[in-house]
Amino acid sequence: MKRCDRLIDVGRRRFLTGAGAMTAGAAAASVLAPEAKATPGAALVSYPPNRLANVSDLKVNEPLDVAYPDDEAPGVLIKLGTRVPTGVGPDGDIVGFTILCPHKGFPMAYDAADKTLNCPGHYSRFDCERGGQQIWGHATQNLPQYALRVDEKGDIYAEGVDELIYGRLSNVL
Ligand code: FES
Numbered sequence: 001m002k003r004c005d006r007l008i009d010v011g012r013r014r015f016l017t018g019a020g021a022m023t024a025g026a027a028a029a030s031v032l033a034p035e036a037k038a039t040p041g042a043a044l045v046s047y048p049p050n051r052l053a054n055v056s057d058l059k060v061n062e063p064l065d066v067a068y069p070d071d072e073a074p075g076v077l078i079k080l081g082t083r084v085p086t087g088v089g090p091d092g093d094i095v096g097f098t099i100l101c102p103h104k105g106f107p108m109a110y111d112a113a114d115k116t117l118n119c120p121g122h123y124s125r126f127d128c129e130r131g132g133q134q135i136w137g138h139a140t141q142n143l144p145q146y147a148l149r150v151d152e153k154g155d156i157y158a159e160g161v162d163e164l165i166y167g168r169l170s171n172v173l
Contacts, residue, residue: 045172047147047160052096053077055089055154063110066096068146068158069172073165074099074107075146077156078128080115086131088148089156096146096158097132098165103139105166117143132163144171 052066063076075098083092097117099108106121110128116135117126124137132143147160161171 045170047158047172049149049157049159051155052146052148052158053156055079055094055150055156058094061112061115066158068096068098069161072173073171076110076117077146077148078110078115080129082129084129084131086145089150089154094148094150094156095128095131096148096156097126097128098144098146098161100166101139102134102141102143102163102166103137 047069050068052068053064058064058077058079060079060081063078066075066077067073068075075096077094077096079089079091080087080093080095081091084095087093087095099117100106101108101119101121101124103119103124104121106119108117108119108126110116111118115128117128117132119125119137119139122138124139125135126139126143127133127135132145134142141163144161144163144165146158147162149157149159151157165171
């Protein structure tokens with residue numbers, strides 16, 4: 001079969017011309033790219049130091065309902081009755097968590113038998129003695145835990161949260 005050299009040559013020239021135009025276009029785009037004007041959001045937020053309760057308000061292994069960092073963020077304080085690494089207070093056993101499940105935000109319930117917070121939505125479970133570590137279920141993060149401080153009068157203050165609370169882009173609104 002006879003080749004048509006003329007057509008092949010025309011096609012080659014068109015291809016090379018198009019490649020040249022694309023290179024020139026990319027170079028122009030990189031030179032003319034508009035400057036980013038948006039200011040990046042702060043990576044850290046300032047948490048309010050809120051008084052949540054007094055040590056005398058807590059009973060061993062009974063959660064006390066609180067809210068932090070604002071009234072729309074329900075949580076609990078729990079005096080576990082056993083010293084834990086993240087515990088505060090005279091016995092090192094007071095911890096606090098959001099009760100909104102990190103998976104889809106269902107409010108969770110405390111199980112005193114094994115000191116876990118449990119989700120009625122899809123059954124995720126979180127260990128309150130181990131910093132809210134997830135031990136089962138659909139959630140993909142541990143339970144946000146409060147950073148607590150107890151003053152000399154026994155007042156318990158929350159001063160931060162270690163993970164993002166469900167449904168928020170920032171824990172502090
Ligand atoms: Fe809690 Fe789905 S909302 S596991």
